[in-house]
Amino acid sequence: MAGDDDQGGKRKPGFFKRLFGGGAVPEPAAPAEPTPDPAPAAEAPPRPAPAPDPLPAPKPAPDPVPALKPASDPIPAAPDATRPAPDPAPRLAPEPPRPEPDAAGPVAEAPQPPPAPAGQTPLARLVEAEALPGAAPAAEPPRRSWLARLTGGLSRSSSSIKDGIVGVFAKRKLDDATLDDLEDVLIRADLGIAMATRITGAIGSGRYEKGIDPEEVQAILAREVEAVLAPVAVPFAVDAAKKPFVVLVVGVNGSGKTTTIGKLAAKLSAEGLKLTLGAGDTFRAAAIEQLRVWGERTNSPVVSRPQGADAAGLAFDAIAEARDNGSDVVLIDTAGRLQNRAELMDELAKVVRVVKKAEPDAPHAVLLVLDATVGQNALSQVEIFARVAGVTGLVMTKLDGTARGGILAAVAEKFALPVHFIGVGEGIDDLEPFAAADFARAIAGLER
Numbered sequence: 001m002a003g004d005d006d007q008g009g010k011r012k013p014g015f016f017k018r019l020f021g022g023g024a025v026p027e028p029a030a031p032a033e034p035t036p037d038p039a040p041a042a043e044a045p046p047r048p049a050p051a052p053d054p055l056p057a058p059k060p061a062p063d064p065v066p067a068l069k070p071a072s073d074p075i076p077a078a079p080d081a082t083r084p085a086p087d088p089a090p091r092l093a094p095e096p097p098r099p100e101p102d103a104a105g106p107v108a109e110a111p112q113p114p115p116a117p118a119g120q121t122p123l124a125r126l127v128e129a130e131a132l133p134g135a136a137p138a139a140e141p142p143r144r145s146w147l148a149r150l151t152g153g154l155s156r157s158s159s160s161i162k163d164g165i166v167g168v169f170a171k172r173k174l175d176d177a178t179l180d181d182l183e184d185v186l187i188r189a190d191l192g193i194a195m196a197t198r199i200t201g202a203i204g205s206g207r208y209e210k211g212i213d214p215e216e217v218q219a220i221l222a223r224e225v226e227a228v229l230a231p232v233a234v235p236f237a238v239d240a241a242k243k244p245f246v247v248l249v250v251g252v253n254g255s256g257k258t259t260t261i262g263k264l265a266a267k268l269s270a271e272g273l274k275l276t277l278g279a280g281d282t283f284r285a286a287a288i289e290q291l292r293v294w295g296e297r298t299n300s301p302v303v304s305r306p307q308g309a310d311a312a313g314l315a316f317d318a319i320a321e322a323r324d325n326g327s328d329v330v331l332i333d334t335a336g337r338l339q340n341r342a343e344l345m346d347e348l349a350k351v352v353r354v355v356k357k358a359e360p361d362a363p364h365a366v367l368l369v370l371d372a373t374v375g376q377n378a379l380s381q382v383e384i385f386a387r388v389a390g391v392t393g394l395v396m397t398k399l400d401g402t403a404r405g406g407i408l409a410a411v412a413e414k415f416a417l418p419v420h421f422i423g424v425g426e427g428i429d430d431l432e433p434f435a436a437a438d439f440a441r442a443i444a445g446l447e448r
């Protein structure tokens with residue numbers, strides 16, 4: 001660390017003591033993440049038991065255990081540390097009447113003409129608007145740029161960092177005590193101990209016993225965060241040699257998987273790629289319908305089965321269909337699952353195994369969708385989904401909301417997994433390639 005040398009061995013004498021025993025530092029990574037609103041019970045309908053893998057009935061919320069364990073935990077039906085916010089808008093408000101289950105197998109729905117252009121109106125709101133005939137379309141307020149939405153979304157984190165920096169350094173020289181205080185500020189902003197130590201080391205370097213301008217601290221912070229994020233800012237690439245290129249999308253409940261598939265489908269089809277979508281979230285009927293509408297909007301066939309069907313079988317069929325119809329890419333949705341639910345993670349492992357039966361070197365990409373509002377819990381999501389499903393890249397969604405964006409730096413520092421995209425809204429265009437410098441400046445509270 002650059003700054004450690006400069007500090008002549010007197011750096012942060014009380015850091016670990018304060019963290020693990022001193023009691024002066026607030027707990028940085030509280031496992032019980034605040035859940036803005038309870039998840040509606042209707043979001044967790046009784047889980048059907050598709051043969052051959054029967055699934056347990058819904059039960060109350062599990063304890064947040066960051067490891068795979070036997071299938072004895074209850075299914076969350078109530079607010080949960082890993083069930084982030086219910087959606088700002090319902091995903092698909094009314095459940096459409098579904099056709100009789102077709103026992104014969106999956107349905108590859110022919111693409112329908114996309115609905116009338118709707119700007120950035122989220123899918124759920126489109127559906128709601130359709131339910132109000134005669135209602136005059138509300139004038140949409142002008143949209144902010146994606147960067148403005150990212151900066152706004154990160155303002156909770158950046159304000160606490162900025163205020164913390166000002167509070168720590170106003171009228172104080174840089175010494176062990178101020179660096180310890182700054183470290184606390186950074187840990188509270190979810191950046192993690194390793195990142196916080198790295199940043200304070202860089203700030204301390206050559207500045208001991210001197211005054212330091214808070215803006216200079218922000219600039220160093222942005223530089224250090226960017227240094228960690230730049231190597232993981234890897235564009236998502238489809239390998240044309242793999243046809244179809246199989247993409248599996250995984251994550252906890254409500255993180256934004258289906259929406260991300262829709263946005264990604266729009267991006268890839270705009271690039272001229274032919275797509276097939278696999279409605280592998282067979283647990284939630286609305287997710288199947290949601291994907292069907294995204295398929296219509298991107299003119300992509302959607303392979304679906306009735307709610308409760310075997311997800312692994314659906315994935316197999318989606319790949320077969322994509323091969324048959326000459327698709328370049330098949331995007332396969334999966335049901336949301338908490339990473340500490342062993343039986344649900346086993347089911348995901350089975351999906352991966354069956355995908356390999358359909359295409360031996362598939363899945364070619366496994367995207368873990370992380371909700372930026374969950375904070376520290378993202379670390380255990382990455383660890384366990386990576387182990388079970390072989391995650392190849394990350395998408396962080398809801399960075400336009402009240403995001404806890406510092407966690408992305410902590411995740412990058414710990415796992416060094418590629419971050420392909422960030423989600424900055426619910427609309428079809430609200431998926432941006434991840435740009436390390438923009439993100440770092442936004443989290444540091446610096447204007448562009």
Ligand SMILES: Nc1nc2c(ncn2[C@@H]2O[C@H](COP(=O)(O)OP(=O)(O)OP(=O)(O)O)[C@@H](O)[C@H]2O)c(=O)[nH]1
Nearest residue numbers: 087253254255256257258259336398423424425426
């Ligand atoms: N503000 C905002 N909302 C988002 C973003 N991405 C997804 N959402 C919203 O988050 C909610 C959940 O999204 P889904 O795509 O249904 O999530 P999911 O992971 O498929 O959900 P499950 O299938 O239940 O696990 C929806 O209301 C989306 O519109 C984002 O980047 N920003």
